Amino acid sequence: MGRVIRTENISTERNRLMKAMAIALRELGKQAGFSSQARDLAAFIVLALENVAASIEASVLPWEKRDYWLKADRFRMDWAWVQPIAKQMRAALFSDDIGEVAASIAKLAEKLQSVDVSPKHRLGTPWVGAWEKLQSEENKLNGAHSH
Numbered sequence: 001m002g003r004v005i006r007t008e009n010i011s012t013e014r015n016r017l018m019k020a021m022a023i024a025l026r027e028l029g030k031q032a033g034f035s036s037q038a039r040d041l042a043a044f045i046v047l048a049l050e051n052v053a054a055s056i057e058a059s060v061l062p063w064e065k066r067d068y069w070l071k072a073d074r075f076r077m078d079w080a081w082v083q084p085i086a087k088q089m090r091a092a093l094f095s096d097d098i099g100e101v102a103a104s105i106a107k108l109a110e111k112l113q114s115v116d117v118s119p120k121h122r123l124g125t126p127w128v129g130a131w132e133k134l135q136s137e138e139n140k141l142n143g144a145h146s147h
Contacts, residue, residue, distance in 0.1 A: 014055045017048045020123050021108065022115040024048075027127075028105065034098050036131070042093055042101055043134040044127030045108065049086035056082065081111055094138060 024041045031038040056079045060072035085107050092100035117123075 010055045010059050014052055014059075016123070017052050017055075018112065018115045019117045019121065020126050021045050021048045022112045022117050023121065023123060024127050025105065025109055025112060026117075034101075039093070039131045040127045040129065042089065042105070042131075044130035045105070046086055046090045046093065046134060047130055047137075049082050049089070049108075052079070053082045053086060081107070085111075090134070090138075093134070 021044075024045050028038060028041045028045075031041070056076060060075055063069075063072040063075070085104050089101060089104035089108075092098075092104060
């Protein structure tokens with residue numbers, strides 16, 4: 001098998017995730033109660049935040065190789081909010097703490113205020129099935145820790 005060539009860069013993917021999270025927040029706001037769709041939306045947001053967090057390190061590596069330490073550190077600081085919200089929301093989802101999920105969503109909504117999403121976006125509904133994916137990820141993590 002040949003090597004995998006990524007056709008889009010990390011920041012493009014990060015921007016897509018930010019827009020998808022903004023859309024998911026909008027959808028979550030329309031939910032009455034914490035339905036299975038609301039749980040999918042919240043789980044998708046956790047997964048998206050975790051992907052954004054991972055993309056931060058991947059973005060700064062080339063800068064650090066060129067000794068652009070200040071640029072790398074500033075970038076990390078600008079995105080330092082991502083990981084704590086992801087952890088808080090993941091824990092809240094698995095402990096069924098809807099109040100804590102709401103608190104995480106409020107923090108995230110504040111951070112995503114500037115994300116502009118066209119009403120005619122083509123991102124679809126990437127959150128469908130996200131709760132199952134998050135659960136299976138969590139089970140793998142817990143399975144790895146119990147050995």
